[in-house]
Amino acid sequence: MIVFGSFVLAAAFYHIHVQNNLAEGGFIGIALLVKQFFNVSPSITTLLLDIPLILLGSRLLGKRLAIKTIIGAASFSFFYALMERYSPFKINLSGHLFIAAVIGGVLVGFGLGLILRYGGATGGDDILSLIVSKISRLSVGKVYFLFDGIVLAVSLIYLNWNQIAYTVLSVAVCAYITDLVMAYHKKDSAEEAYI
Numbered sequence: 326m327i328v329f330g331s332f333v334l335a336a337a338f339y340h341i342h343v344q345n346n347l348a349e350g351g352f353i354g355i356a357l358l359v360k361q362f363f364n365v366s367p368s369i370t371t372l373l374l375d376i377p378l379i380l381l382g383s384r385l386l387g388k389r390l391a392i393k394t395i396i397g398a399a400s401f402s403f404f405y406a407l408m409e410r411y412s413p414f415k416i417n418l419s420g421h422l423f424i425a426a427v428i429g430g431v432l433v434g435f436g437l438g439l440i441l442r443y444g445g446a447t448g449g450d451d452i453l454s455l456i457v458s459k460i461s462r463l464s465v466g467k468v469y470f471l472f473d474g475i476v477l478a479v480s481l482i483y484l485n486w487n488q489i490a491y492t493v494l495s496v497a498v499c500a501y502i503t504d505l506v507m508a509y510h511k512k513d514s515a516e517e518a519y520i
Contacts, residue, residue, distance in 0.1 A: 327393055327445040328400045333436030334447060335404035338367075340416045341429035347422070348480040348492040349433075350473020351450035358476075361483045368406035371448055372398060378449025385456055393445030394452060401447050426491040430498025437499065438506025441465065465507060466500035473500075 342349050342357075349357055352374045356367035375398045383391030418425035437447065446452050454468040461468070473496045477489055484492075 326443040327397050327440050330436045330439030330443070330445075331397050331400035331447060332404050333432055333439070335401050335408060335436075337429055337432035337436060339405055339408040339412065340414055341418070341425055341432065342492075342495070344416055345418050345422065345425040345429075346484065346488055347425060347429060347495060348477055348484050348489065350476040350492075350496050351454075351469065352448055353450075354473065354476035354480060358480060358483070366406060366409060368402040368409065371405075372402050374450075375448035378452045382446070382449075382452035382456070386452065386459075390444065390446065390452070390455075393443075394448065397440050397445040397451075398448040422487070422491040423494070426495035427498055430495040431502055433495070434499035434502025435506060437469075438503045441503065442506055442509075464504050466504035469503065470496060470500040 338349065338353060341347070348354055352371050353367060355374060356370035359365050359370045360367055375394075379391055379394050379398065382394060416425075418428075437451075440447055441451065441455075446455065450469075450472060454465055454472060457463070457468045457472075458465045463471075474493070477492055477496070480492070481489055
């Protein structure tokens with residue numbers, strides 16, 4: 326399920342966010358900034374950003390999470406690189422950014438929620454969010470939203486206010502869906518324990 330979640334995540338980022346000039350928060354947002362200024366593929370940048378935090382996460386959150394994060398991060402980078410290079414699909418919603426933001430947020434939140442639900446992460450920003458969530462008692466979705474907000478503020482360098490506003494909507498939808506998928510997992514676990 327971690328690999329499937331990574332596929333959904335990569336497809337949503339590439340086909341909805343990137344193709345419709347929506348930004349993103351977290352390490353993907355940083356990778357999009359790097360792409361904008363240095364033309365380096367996000368599939369490479371995210372892996373380079375992830376490595377130190379995966380190592381830190383293995384110490385703080387356990388080796389099992391680190392292994393699943395490596396699977397999530399590597400499969401995300403692999404799927405994104407494939408789509409960037411070979412995908413024939415162009416989903417042009419630039420005239421309907423509200424629709425792009427909602428669809429992108431739902432798909433990203435679902436993919437991310439699946440990865441987290443099955444004990445993995447897609448990379449360093451996921452680990453950072455899990456650590457901050459554990460320390461602060463904020464939900465994972467809320468931590469993502471805060472971290473994403475910082476990266477989006479920097480994205481104003483190359484995007485206009487309209488694109489940022491719709492990206493914020495997408496990030497909010499993503500945070501909500503991520504929390505829903507995580508809550509569904511906790512509900513399933515509680516029911517299994519009760520039975």
